[in-house]
Amino acid sequence: MTRFAPSPTGYLHLGHVRSAIEGWRAARDSGGRFLLRLEDIDQTRCRDEYSEAILEDLSWLGLTWDGPVRKQSEHFDDYRDALDRLEAMGVLYPCFCTRKEIQEEIARAGGAPHALSGPPYPGTCRGLDRRLREEKQLSGIDYALRLDLARALALTGLLDWVEEEEGGPHRKPADPAPLGDVVLARKDVPTSYHLAVTVDDASQGVTLVTRGEDLAAATHVHRVLQALLDLPTPRYHHHELLTDPSGRRLSKRDHALTIRSMRECGIGPTEIIARAVSRENASGPARR
Ligand SMILES: [Zn+2]
Helix, strand or coil: CEEECCCCCCCCEHHHHHHHHHHHHHHHHCCCCEEEEECCCCCCCCCHHHHHHHHHHHHHHCCCCCCCCEEHHHCHHHHHHHHHHHHHHCCEEEECCCHHHHHHHHHHCCCCCCCCCCCCCCCCCCCCCHHHHHHHHHCCCCCEEEECHHHHHHHHCCCEEEEEECCEEEEEECCCHHHCCCEEEECCCCCCHHHHHHHHHHHCCCCEEEEEHHHHHHHHHHHHHHHHHCCCCCEEEEECCCECCCCCECCCCCHHHEHHHHHHCCCCHHHHHHHHHCCCCCCCCCCC
16 A cells, blocks of 8 residues: 655646656555545645646546545544644643744754754753743744654654665664654644654555655654554655756756646656656756
């Protein structure tokens, strides 16, 4: 059981097709099922128009999925339940810091706030006393709920997962420390990417997660959440990302590489899929 899980914040481009193909092929090769999930928890950025376009583009490409499409926005109760369980374990705490305060705190500690992936949250609010926490939460100001990673790891012990690599399956130890105390929910939204993905993969019975290597770091913390919530661990395959000729990864900025615009230019599904799985650069003349 594999899945493709795009966010409907724009049109599908070649990079998405690469991810979809990885999951689709793995499912079709093994007689398994290929599921589709729309990761639309950020209601300010997601649009129904894009959701519809994603389904249409995938169908046109022949990347058909099995069963109903799961929309994360329809499952907030599931995430709230998971959050309540984590809360009961004492591995969550509210964080009242603004983005700016977090950067200042990291700078004070000698970190580099502008590093590419960024240093983890410095833990400013981890030690707030209970009374102050409750006062602040009741005052109506915004806050996020963060995972207390040290407490979580004390409960889970050492963890690992099976990564499907070119040369075969390989056990990878989970090292979530570089991500630190990640945000699992916000005052008004009972989930974040990390929590929703972990809960959904288990609810949907996903046994192989295929996704871009940019999300490999997140897997370390997803593994911790699986252990805390007593959920099964899928196998993972993190595939390389498509880049443009200058080596930059494809993104929504690359309008010419959306499936829509390629289709308008008369490029057919077979060629789009060939480009998506090619090791050459996705756009422009292939470099040899
Ligand atoms: Zn904080």
